[in-house]
Amino acid sequence: MPFKPWFANIFIILSLVMLSACSTTSEQEDSYSDPRDPLESINRPLWTFNWDYADKYVFKPASTAYVKWVPSPIRSGVHNAALNLNEPFTIINNLLQLKFQRAGKATGRFVLNSTVGLLGWFDIAKHAGLMREEEEFGEVLGTYGVGDGPFLMMPVLGPSSVRDEVGDLVDGYYWPLAVIDFWPNVARKLIIGLETRGQLAEQEALLNDSLDPYEFVKNAYFQNINYRLHDGNPPVVIDQEEEDDLDDMLEEF
Template identity: 65%
Template sequence: MTTRFFSRVRQLAAPALITFLSVLLSACSSTSAVSEADSRDPLEPVNRPLWTFTWDYADKYVIKPTSEAYTEYTPAFLRSGLYNMALNLDEPSTIINHLLQLKFSEAASSTGRFVLNSTIGMLGFFDPASDFGWDRQQEEFGEVLGKYGVGDGPYLVVPALGPSSVREEVGDFVDRYYWPLAVIDFWPNLLRSAVIGLETRASLADQEQLITESVDSYEFVKNAYFQNMNYKVYDGNPPVVVDEEEEAEIEAFLDEFEDELEE
C-alpha cells in the first residue's frame, strides 16, 4: 500500500466529500506557518489509527488473503485479460489528461492504444498495442493539478484502502466523469475496481517486508507515498530539492570533526 490501493473504489466517493476536500486543499496550500511535516499530515491523530486498522486488520485478514486466493485460483490468461480490460477503460481519461498538459505525442500514443485494444484486442482483453510500442502511460487528473502547481494537500489514510491525499481524491473524482467510466453502472465499475485492487495488492507482495520491518510503518508508507506522487507528477524526473538547514548542519558537523582531527 505504499502507493495507491483500490484507488478506483475511492472514485465512487460522494460529491459532498470531494467538495469538503477541495476546500481543505485550498486552506492547506495557503498555510505557511507550520513545518513541512505538519503541512503534509495535519490529520495525523486521525490517520494513524486508520492506518493501524487498514494494515494490521483489513489488509491482514481480508484484502491480502483475498488477493492471494484470486491470484492462485484464477487462470493466468483470465487474470491478465480482466486486468487489461479494467485498465483499458482508463485510456480516455489518460488522453484528456495528457492534452491538458500539452503532451500531444503521449496523447496520440494513448489514443492508438485505446482504439487498437478496444477493437482488435476485444475490448482490451488483449494488448496488441504494446507490440506497436504504444505502452500504457496512465495519467491522472491529480497529476495534472500537480503539474500546474497545486499541492498535495493534507495526507489522508482511506480506511481499508490505504494512503492518499486531498489532491489525489479530487483528481480521482474528476477522472470518474470521463467517458466511458461516467456511463458504467455502479456494480460493473465496482467489479473493475476490485480487479485493479487485487492485482495491485498482489504486485506489492515484494514490498510488504519493507513495511513490516520498518521502525514506523506509518511514516514509511507516508514518505513513500509522497515520493511516488512527486515521481509521477514530474514523469520520473523530479527536481532535486536541497534542504539548506540540513546541509548547514552537516557542514557544521564536518567542520567540527576536522577541527578535532587537527587537535
C-alpha cells in the same frame, strides 16, 4: 470515481520509490509536527485498520486465493480490459497539460487494445511499443500549481491527499467510467484490486521491516506523487544547509 484500493497506492509507491527504513526513522526521531500531515492523530488509527485488519483478514486472503485458483491468462485478460477503461481520462489529462505526444500514445493504446485487442483483453499496444503511462487529474492540478493539501489515510482506499481525492473525483466523470453501471463497475474495481494486492505480496517485507510503516508509507507517497508529477524525472532538491556547507568546503579548498 476511479477506485484505488489502499494497497494499489502502496504497490505503486513501493515499486517506484523503494525507500529505505533508515530514512523513515530518522525523520521520525526529529520529533516535529509534519506540516504535510496535520491530521496524523486520525490518520494513524486508519492506517492500523487498513494494514492490521482490512488487509490481514480480507484483502490478502482474497487476493491469495484469486492468484492461486484463477488461471494466469484469464487474470491477465480481465485485468487488461479493466485498465483499458482508464485510457480515455489519461488522454484528456495529458491534453490538459499540453503533453500531446503522451496523449497520442494513450489514444493509440486505447484504439489498438479496444479493437485488435478485443476490448482490451490483450495489451496489443504494449507489443507495438506503446506502454501504459496513466495520467490522473490530480497531476493536472499539480502541474498548474495546486498543492497537495493535507495527507489523508483513507479507510480501505489508503494514502492520499486532498488534491488526489479531487483528481479521482474528476477522473470518474470521464467517459466511459461515468456511464458504466454499478455492478460492472464493482466487478472492474474488484479485479484491479485483487490483481494489485497479489503483486504487492513480493513487496511486503519493505513495510514489515520498517520501524514505522505509517511514516514509511507517507514519505514514500509524497515521493511517488512528485515522481509522477514530473513524469519520472523529479528535480533534485538540495537542502540549503547542506549547500552552504558545500560552498564553505569549496572556498577552503
